[in-house]
Amino acid sequence: MAPDELELIKNAQKGDVQAFEALVYKYDSKVLSLALRYAGDEDDAKDLYQEVFIRVFKGIKNFGFKSEFSTWLYRITTNVCFTFKARDKRKFNLSVSDDNDDENIQSVELIDNNSSPEVLTTGSEIGYLINNAIETLPPKQKLTFILKHYDGYKIREIAEMFNCNEGTIKKYLFDATRNLRKQLSYINN
Numbered sequence: 213m214a215p216d217e218l219e220l221i222k223n224a225q226k227g228d229v230q231a232f233e234a235l236v237y238k239y240d241s242k243v244l245s246l247a248l249r250y251a252g253d254e255d256d257a258k259d260l261y262q263e264v265f266i267r268v269f270k271g272i273k274n275f276g277f278k279s280e281f282s283t284w285l286y287r288i289t290t291n292v293c294f295t296f297k298a299r300d301k302r303k304f305n306l307s308v309s310d311d312n313d314d315e316n317i318q319s320v321e322l323i324d325n326n327s328s329p330e331v332l333t334t335g336s337e338i339g340y341l342i343n344n345a346i347e348t349l350p351p352k353q354k355l356t357f358i359l360k361h362y363d364g365y366k367i368r369e370i371a372e373m374f375n376c377n378e379g380t381i382k383k384y385l386f387d388a389t390r391n392l393r394k395q396l397s398y399i400n401n
Contacts, residue, residue: 225273249358250293263292286373294351345395353388
């Protein structure tokens with residue numbers, strides 16, 4: 213933990229609102245990005261984001277420096293996502309057509325810019341199918357898959373966020389991959 217962050221946390225624990233705002237500013241884009249990928253809807257993601265930082269504000273006095281602050285924050289984020297999903301049973305959709313969507317950018321980067329329109333269309337269709345398949349995953353598999361393959365977290369880091377052992381995360385990833393293969397198996401046929 214960086215000395216500046218340590219100082220911000222200690223000051224925020226004492227009620228320093230500016231220190232808390234600095235922590236929010238440091239992590240807000242990552243929390244919002246994760247919430248957006250999980251919820252698939254900008255308004256829902258903003259609600260998740262707000263709930264995360266309300267919980268962080270209320271709980272920062274109890275942060276015991278047993279883990280990195282970011283791990284503690286992302287654990288809260290994952291819990292809020294799971295709670296939100298359980299509370300709101302409607303189907304969420306990740307859209308690959310939004311101009312601001314990071315997945316759209318990643319999908320486009322996988323395709324050669326000099327490709328024909330047919331190849332580009334096929335790439336978009338595959339991205340759409342993959343995102344729809346991800347939406348069918350159970351919440352823990354979905355979030356684990358997103359954290360690992362879209363956000364680049366290591367299994368150890370995800371396990372800390374979920375407050376479980378690495379074997380559990382590996383199982384979630386294995387099951388997610390198996391489920392995605394089943395969902396997408398018809399593409400090759």
